[in-house]
Amino acid sequence: MKIDGTHYRSLWWNAERDVLEIIDQRWLPHDFRVIPVATMQDFADAIYEMRVRGAPLIGATAAYGMALAMREDPSDANMDAAWTFLEKTRPTAINLRWALDRCRAALRPLPQGERATAAHALAAEIADEDVEINRRIGAHGLEIIREIAAKKPAGEPVRLLTHCNAGWLATVDWGTATSPMYQAHEAGIPLHVWVDETRPRNQGALTAWELGSHGVPHTYITDNAGGHLMQHGLVDMVITGTDRTTRQGDVCNKIGTYLKALAARDNGVPFYVALPSPTIDWTVGDGVAEIPIEERNAREVTHIQGVTDEGGIGHVRVTPEGTEGGNPAFDVTPHRLVTGLITERGVCDASEEGLSGLFPEHAQAAE
Ligand SMILES: CSC[C@@H](O)[C@@H](O)C(=O)COP(=O)(O)O
Secondary structure, eight states, X not given: OEETTEEXXXXXXXXXXXXXXXXXXTSTTTOOOEEEEOSHHHHHHHXXXXXXXXXXXHHHHHHHHHHXXXXXXXXXXXXXXXXXXXXXXXXXXXXXXXXXXXXXXXXXXXXXXXXXXXXXXXXXXXXXXXXXXXXHHHHHHHHHHHHHHHTSOTTOOEEEEEOSOOSGGGSSSSOSSHHHHHHHHHTTOOEEEXXXXXXXTTHHHHHHHHHHHTTOOEEEEXXXXXXXXXXXXXXXXXXXXXXXXXXXXXXXXXXXXXXXXXXXXXXXXXXXXXXXXXXXXXXXXXXXXXXXXXXXXXXXXXXXXXXXXXXXXXXXXXXXXXXXXXXXXXXXXXXXXXXXXXXXXXXXXXXXXXXXXXXXXXXXXXX
């Protein structure tokens, strides 16, 4: 997507410098910094410290990490070591393991001399596929927005609410939850997006930055405002991303998503989840019982980052000194609260039947 008129992906291979480059998201929306990811430690740090973030982008980054590992030492032992080293960086988003598994399965049968080139090509393929998957999610989601728009008086905006950043920054391009928004905006459908701030990391500020760059009208709101807005008829549709969706359609996403789904159900607001198929974990049924929830550093809760009056980026503590913080980073929304899953192959019910109907090949393989 575009920043000041220039098209960017969230990561790209710089052939001249022979290195992967990423947008370092820790500084957004205040500062746009591009950094190289040149060593295996850089890759692990980039994922753990959320220089890159969002389930699909974490997966694509890990694939490039595997490519670097194969360049350094294409042995089976190093392939397994790289898998383990990268996989432990973040536990919840399944795209990380999905990408590493896909790389290992493709590279293992190859002679060692071919692995570096093949791994690099595969990482680029995974990145390109992500772009196309998200473009298609947008096309299917656009139709839902179009239907809602058709029932409103002409010119009245469709009011969407989103949580976290499931935007192009969280993927390689387009975003998942934002792709329908961008495509609806391009199609001339008037929109207004309520953007949850998404404490503690304030990914909503990334979403606001993205939407602003594309001219999509939006308002940044506190995480606690959504229920109130829904009660007053100010939200037509909720659309979020997902970090892992189980085969029965339970959705694990950024902490606070579950509360939005509860409020949506209580107020009869449709709650959709944009779901690229690599984010489905076919091995898991009950998301609440089985998905590991990342517990992040308490400092992310007790402190907050922003721009100081002097213009620098700094942190301030919001709690009394010594107060303990708790920081579960994700929660699970049970499938019964999800109106539909918007995938690259179309929209389905959040159920085993719905998902296996769209992806029969995966469902059979997981049996
Ligand atoms: C298309 S991104 C979907 C999810 O990955 C997104 O909603 C989310 O929860 C991201 O969490 P983050 O902790 O910022 O990596």
